Amino acid sequence: MKIAGQTNKRIASPLIRLWRSLWVTLRHAWAKRETVSYPEIKRSLPGRWRGRIVLTRDPDGEERCVACYLCSAVCPVDCIHLQARQQDDGRRYPETFRIDFSRCIFCGFCEEACPTLAIQLTPDFEMCERSHDSLVYEKEQLLIDGQGKHAGYNFYRHAGIAIFGKAIGEGTHDTPPVDHDTNLP
Amino acid sequence: MEAVLTHHLDINAPLNLQAYRAAGGYRSLNAAFDRKPEEIIETVEAANLRGRGGAGFSCGLKWRLRGADAPRPRYLICNIDESEPGTFKDRHLLYGGPHQIIEAVIVSAYALQAEQAVIFVRGEYAKGGNGLRRALEEAEIAGLVGTNIGGNGFDLQIEVHVSGGRYICGEETAMLNAIEGRRPNPRPKIPRPSVKGLWGYPTTTNNVETLVNVPHILLNGAAWFHDLGVNGGCGTKLFCVSGMVQHPGLFELPCGTSARELIFEHAGGLAEGRTLLGFLPGGASTAFLLPEHLDVPMDFDPVAKAGSRLGTGSIIVLDDTTCPVQVTLNLMRFFARESCGFCTPCRDGLPYLAQILTAIAAGEGQAEDLALLEELSDIIGPQSFCAFAPGAVTPLISSLQGFRKHYESHIATGRCPFDAADRNGA
């Protein structure tokens, strides 16, 4: 950039720069706003936006959570508490499952840790409550009817244990069970 | 050539004691009792009688290494747990000539000064075991087995033990466990069975074909035994020939006979228009040999030099319509099935190899599979607990070397090239 004469530079350049900056500012005064008038207009969020936590179901409609305690173990703020239990057929599920959303930092570690794709974070942030107690969600408030963001996965089809509807040896990678009462080939 | 071991065998009507004696049987007992036990061991060692059960170890040396001052009671085990695919020689000996076996056990036990002998019979040979028991009864009544045999102060009790089944019982230390009523898992190599074997006492195990040579060596001498063989081999060998030959069967021939003679003269050669692809010289757990090895003498050291093992002397022949991948898969499935399940590399590694071979044979092999097979075999062989797994991976490693282009073809084309060809029911 050509530099004007010394005396002019001392006076003109700062002025030019000043006006240029002012022009940039003024330009933004008439630019399109990013701000939307929430709640009249709601921004659509990407599917992986980390908001409210839900417990999902598998393609067969049963709850996916097997109460493995991995989410509560990885949670950096210890906001997840659950107690495991078995049904009569051996299927594990959480008897209680509780998330204290006033502690939750929505980091998503629980979703990463979950081996059954049960716990997932959804793009919903509209959770305001007036007391901390109301922010403690029990299982009934967390469990949804659908499969959430990940369709098609049923952990029990891949595990070795038997549950109602899937006997030993019927998993996707399994062969029928061995007859252990014989020594013949 | 005199068929020393087999000329009197008759599977349908084995000779009873009287007939066997008339044919010259049990004469070696006198020859044995006239000598000192150490002398017999010397003679057997001088005769270069090698073990015919698979390992090929010098029988006389094995007997000498046990030591003359081993604590008592001492055991001799005669191994008729023949389960190696392609091997049926011991079956012929058992069904066809039980008295020959008993005579062999008596003189061998005398040489070892063992007062207890166990003849371990494969479970599937139970009928042969019964025949053996009947022959043993005859021998006991005749005073050939029991106390003070032949008035020589030698006591020997023989027990016939029919196995509960499965291949691993043929492993020396697993056999000890089987006889003791335990699960037939192998034992650690130390202490050796010759020190602490059956019930904790010194035990010597020999294959039945090895033992039945002993009476003849005693009667005719070590030099005679040397002369029986050709190309440096000693004695005769019972060769089992099977596979893609016109006349499979059992042939007693001089040890050292070439594979070419065995396959093309005695076993009738290949079918019309076929060429030799390769052959296993010593049963399923030996390395494949190729057509270039046809003139190798079928004797322990020459076959070892050629990169394989004489083993049991069971030749399995492949021709150009035989898929070597299928053959190797067949063998690997056998070994995976017969693993005793004690150690991890054999128990879980062999089925892994079988799974990869199955995929390759079905045309679902992947490019990395051959390297994977070699990588896994390198661990499975050396790091297992007993010699079973090394034997199991030997045919695989050798077939990957000798028939590699066939494997590559399966993987590249996604199918078995031999499928369209005439396969005799592989």
Add this chain to the structure above:
Amino acid sequence: MGTIRIENHEIPFREGDNILKTALAAGMEIPYFCYHTALGSLGACRLCAVEITPKDPGKAPQVVMACLEPARGGIEVSISSAAAQQVRQKVIEFLMTNHPHDCPVCDEGGECHLQEMTVACGPPYRRYRGRKRTFTNQYLGPLVHHEMNRCITCYRCTRFYQDYALGDDLGAMRLRNEVYFGRFQDGPLASPFAGNLVEICPTGVFTDAVFRQHFARVWDLKTAPSICPHCSIGCNTLPGARDGMLRRVRNRFHPDLNRWFICDRGRYGHQYSEHPARPLTSRVDGAKVSYRQALAAAAEQIKAVGDKTGGLGSVREDLEGNTLLRALLNGFNGIFTAFSDPRLEAATITAVTALQNTTGAPSLAEMEQADAALIVGDLTAHAPMIDLALRQAYRSGARLAVLHSGPTPLARFAATALAIPPHEMSVCLSHLSERAAAPSAANSNQKEMLANIVVSLTASHRPLLIGVTETLSASQIAVLAQLAAALGPGARLAYALPGANAYGAALLSQTGRATAMLEAIETGHIQNLIVAGNDPLGDTRLGARWRAARQRLDSLIVLDCVATATAEAADILIPVAAWAERSGTFVNYEGRAQGFTHTFRRPEFLPSTAEVIADLARHLELVLPDIAAALGDTFPGYQAPVPGAPGSPLPAPAIPMHIDTTIHQGCESHPGRWQAALSTWYGDDPLASFAPALTELVPAVAALISPAAALNEGIKAGERVRLQGPAGTVVLPVQPDNDVAAGTIALTRAVLAQLGAGHGDPLELEKVS
């Protein structure tokens, strides 16, 4: 001795040890599965691969298995060499080919040795494209859950169950990668030590079936060093609790006592503290009140009658509780004892006194070194871990002799097992004692067998004598002590005492106090009774008498953590903390004082007995020394044992004990043809009888008699008989049993309580038509 170079460290080794054992002892980690310190090396898993390089440069390095390779000079061992790592990685890859995708639903996760080894050694990705072999599972009883898919065939379970614990209903079946570890058929595992499978299995094949019902991951459990409260051995345990509920009990290593294993009673008996009928709220005359109100009511009752108060402690109450209760009673010059049965009181005190006069009872580890043993009574039911220790002695060639009146599992391993009716036991023991002092010719079959026992004991270097206190009289216990003395300085003496703190409780009691207390209640000299952790109204022999005496009391004040008959009958019931909910001290059969710490606190307020007594004293405005002072007064030089430490011998009491030779010989002579024998099982004790998983395994209730006796009486198996005792009648089916002595009917505690008969008391039997 020498040193071997492992990973560039010079590690000392013992001649004969293998490299793995040497490295582990030095704190170096070599991955392994099938090796176990208690079970030795096997060489099956092939994970402990190390590379040894001979110092001789002519020899090549080779990869060997550290567990089978003797530690010796002349080699250098590398754990981290690439060759060794390759082998380990392949081994894990092979194991993973069939391992199910179960970690999230597997109880072992978080404390799974396979997980740890896989992360440490294994490949990070799966390239095996085949399918997995699967197994069906067996029902193995309410204690152990079976999930065979997860098995890595390390053989630890059968080696423990068959080789170590000498069980025979669990073993290996089939072969190759289909080896199956299970029972010959579905059904509860018979061994009293089956629960150890849960800890010994490196994966999740065998898991704690009780813990499974209220499962929590190991990282969420609150744990603290504790001592098992179920018998007098004092095995060290690690209870785990979460959310105010006790979830499970695991073994905690103690070098002299239990080391790696505990019995099923110790592992599963803890359920009593979660029993639905457990008293958790104080009650006065049946109405629920607060703790303060109950204390006030109790204090009022005591003040009203002044010093007409008695205190009954317990063998299962800790040292602090018993000592403070006794101190409280001393304040009134009242009677204190820890026993509701005078016979048991005399027997236990005699046993403890005898032990005080010897070098002390041997630890479990020392018992395994015995080369001959005489056992009097059913050890398996009363001190299961001593039974396990003797099985190890048996495995090493020890000759065991068992004198028993009823069934005992240890008889199978005895060189000599004699079924002796209770009333002949004294004669037998005296005979043995005389023989040991002066051998002479035998003149009857039984005497010859007794002579053989003495010969075996005198010929051995480390003979061991053990008596089960609950089925012996005080004089029999004394004779056993004499026999031990006669056998010389190498002989050791031990008694299975009737409770976790029986040793301590005995030192706080005196012979004759139980009788004195009963009589005092019956004559009105005691009008208030404080019972801490005891159940006199449920006593087998004297329950009826206690129940009658209770009617004479003004108030029965009970402190307990289980709903016993006495607790149900209490006027004032103050529930106290179970053992995992409080801290305290138990003194075991050796006289070893061991401390336990509270693992957790329940949501309900539950003080310990010691705290209740201290509060009560304050309400009564009595000056009571604090616990430390009270213990120091009773046992001069007492130092509270630190929980987690191996424990220390209890100092001798300030008032020395001596064996009272005037003790009554109640069970010696008997009229009638039949006498009762106590026959219980390993899962039975006052606390464990409230554990549902254990009570599921209670043997069927029957009257056990010898086959000869059944033949004599013309009674067939299953036929019903009517038994008549001092306090009641019971009709039961008969079961012939070879281990029952002549003229003896072996019965459970509950049946004996209904009959009002104790071990050795006469009974009447008649067939029911």
